[in-house]
Amino acid sequence: MNIHGCVAKLKGRISNLPKTTIATWGIAMGSGDADVDETERARWERYRDAIAQVGDGFFVLGADLRLVEVNEALCRMFGRPAEEFIGRSPLEFVTESSRPLMRQMMKRIATTEVRHTHYEGLRPDGSAFPILVRAVTHRNRHGDVESSVGFVTDLSPIVAAQQALAQSERELRAILDEMQDTYYRTDAEGRILRLSRSAERLLGYRIEEAIGRNLADFYFDPAQRTHFLQALRDGGGAITNYEGRLRHRDGHEVWVSTSAHFYYDADGRIAGVEGTTRDITDLRRAREELRLAAHVFRAASEAIVVTDPHLAVLSVNPAFVDILGVAPERAAGRSLFEFVQIAEVADGAEAARRALEGRGQWGGEVWSRRRDGSGFPCWLSLSAVRDERGALVHAVAILSDITERKATQARIEFLAHHDPLTLLPNRLLLRDRVEQSISRCARSGAMLALLFVDLDDFKRVNDGFGHAVGDAVLREIGRRLAACVRETDTVSRHGGDEFVIALTDLTEDAAVPEIVRKLQREVATPIRLPAGEVRVRCSVGTALFPRDGCDFDTLIERADAAMYAAKRDTLLRD
Numbered sequence: 001m002n003i004h005g006c007v008a009k010l011k012g013r014i015s016n017l018p019k020t021t022i023a024t025w026g027i028a029m030g031s032g033d034a035d036v037d038e039t040e041r042a043r044w045e046r047y048r049d050a051i052a053q054v055g056d057g058f059f060v061l062g063a064d065l066r067l068v069e070v071n072e073a074l075c076r077m078f079g080r081p082a083e084e085f086i087g088r089s090p091l092e093f094v095t096e097s098s099r100p101l102m103r104q105m106m107k108r109i110a111t112t113e114v115r116h117t118h119y120e121g122l123r124p125d126g127s128a129f130p131i132l133v134r135a136v137t138h139r140n141r142h143g144d145v146e147s148s149v150g151f152v153t154d155l156s157p158i159v160a161a162q163q164a165l166a167q168s169e170r171e172l173r174a175i176l177d178e179m180q181d182t183y184y185r186t187d188a189e190g191r192i193l194r195l196s197r198s199a200e201r202l203l204g205y206r207i208e209e210a211i212g213r214n215l216a217d218f219y220f221d222p223a224q225r226t227h228f229l230q231a232l233r234d235g236g237g238a239i240t241n242y243e244g245r246l247r248h249r250d251g252h253e254v255w256v257s258t259s260a261h262f263y264y265d266a267d268g269r270i271a272g273v274e275g276t277t278r279d280i281t282d283l284r285r286a287r288e289e290l291r292l293a294a295h296v297f298r299a300a301s302e303a304i305v306v307t308d309p310h311l312a313v314l315s316v317n318p319a320f321v322d323i324l325g326v327a328p329e330r331a332a333g334r335s336l337f338e339f340v341q342i343a344e345v346a347d348g349a350e351a352a353r354r355a356l357e358g359r360g361q362w363g364g365e366v367w368s369r370r371r372d373g374s375g376f377p378c379w380l381s382l383s384a385v386r387d388e389r390g391a392l393v394h395a396v397a398i399l400s401d402i403t404e405r406k407a408t409q410a411r412i413e414f415l416a417h418h419d420p421l422t423l424l425p426n427r428l429l430l431r432d433r434v435e436q437s438i439s440r441c442a443r444s445g446a447m448l449a450l451l452f453v454d455l456d457d458f459k460r461v462n463d464g465f466g467h468a469v470g471d472a473v474l475r476e477i478g479r480r481l482a483a484c485v486r487e488t489d490t491v492s493r494h495g496g497d498e499f500v501i502a503l504t505d506l507t508e509d510a511a512v513p514e515i516v517r518k519l520q521r522e523v524a525t526p527i528r529l530p531a532g533e534v535r536v537r538c539s540v541g542t543a544l545f546p547r548d549g550c551d552f553d554t555l556i557e558r559a560d561a562a563m564y565a566a567k568r569d570t571l572l573r574d
Helices: 002-009 019-024 038-053 072-078 098-112 156-178 198-201 224-236 281-299 318-324 348-358 403-417 427-444 458-465 468-483 510-523 552-573
Strands: 057-063 065-071 114-122 128-139 145-154 183-189 192-195 238-247 253-264 270-279 303-307 313-316 361-369 375-384 392-401 446-455 490-495 498-506 525-529 532-534 538-545
Touching: 038 098, 038 552, 057 072, 065 098, 072 114, 072 145, 072 198, 098 114, 098 145, 114 145, 128 156, 128 318, 145 192, 183 198, 198 303, 224 238, 224 253, 253 281, 253 348, 303 318, 318 392, 348 361, 348 375, 403 427, 427 446, 427 490, 427 498, 427 552, 446 510, 446 552, 458 468, 458 532, 468 490, 468 498, 468 510, 498 510, 538 552
Parallel strands: none
Antiparallel strands: 057 065, 057 145, 114 128, 128 145, 183 192, 183 270, 238 253, 253 270, 303 313, 303 392, 361 375, 375 392, 446 498, 446 538, 490 498, 525 532
């Protein structure tokens, strides 16, 4: 009911006034008489009944600022009978803290026609409750203040609802702030209305800095916001796990996954967007690493095997199938060591398992077989894969074919100990073999002979036929010298046109002169080459262990001296 209308119609008697009050308070009707005609009285009765039915409390405050009437609703609200109100000041029914304001408002009755004020009502048990008082000033026909009438509303349910809403808001804020994901809400133009605290971790901005800004400002590429909204529309107003890039306050890129939906106003129009977004930068990086690892697994030229902790095969890559000729389904479940053998150590497989469990890795040379059945050497690298507790859950084995590597290694080792032209042992290998033979002879009493061979007229070959022919002659001489001695003996190219032969484990020295003569005959035999026939001769010097020396350097020096003596004798004879 409108208070002004009520006052205008009742002329100050807007309450469930008893007839005695109407009779004695005739001034409120504007006539000043006690008698009221029946039509007027019936109208007052209807107003009184209407006011009695309203849920709010109703009161009339006389010119003396004391209550002259209240309704049942006010009595129930304050927990008092009507008699306790009549004739008393309203100050007695509010708390001490509310009285100064009420006094102030009571003073304003004459100057302020309409008043809305909050107070704390006081019940007989001393409990306080919030109320709203809406009052208007009623004047007589001469404009003098006659009364103040109004309604009282118990705000307890509203305050309780507000408190519950505030508590829910606090709980919701706490939940949102504890979320690892970031909650957000924007209006229809994209301005941020709400953000959870995790946004500070996500983007580096304080919440207060972000609220009110357009969400597109935080995209690495603002055009992505448009693409996101289009995807949201295409999804019927909702979308899940949409991936995009945001820009952190320091400028670095943040990949996020967003699940969001439109929310609508009372008229069904889109009011904005709300949703949650999750930082997936690390997840995306890990996903890229997994994708790269999967690509490497498929494209690697080495055979790769993934096993369980007991080295039973779980999966193999295409290179494993190509090299070993074993299909994935045939390999699954079988031990890795069915496909590789560690030949150098008897318990090599067990040693590899122990190393994998202890150090987390093992590497070594193994032997495997190709799809055609031929064996080949390979290098096996085993690496452990552990869970977050450190327990071994998988192992990754990589098989690298080292056939070419071993051939290269063997070639390098061969060249390190052999002459690259004649492929005969070089001085380094000769020394090693002679020193080993000396050690054996010292124990057994056998003898060792070193023969120093020098080609007498080799310079003529180089000058007459060229170095290419000279190289061919040296190779042929080396072959002939090797053919004249035992396999246990050593023919070495000492350098240039000089060769050294070690005759090992001799029981007597009588055979040495015959071997020297045989060497000289073989060397002197004409060598037929495409460039023509070539003839060379050689001079040979001999030194015996232990007669001429007990170490390699002494023996080689004595043999060299003997060779020069033989060369002088040959020149004198010629």
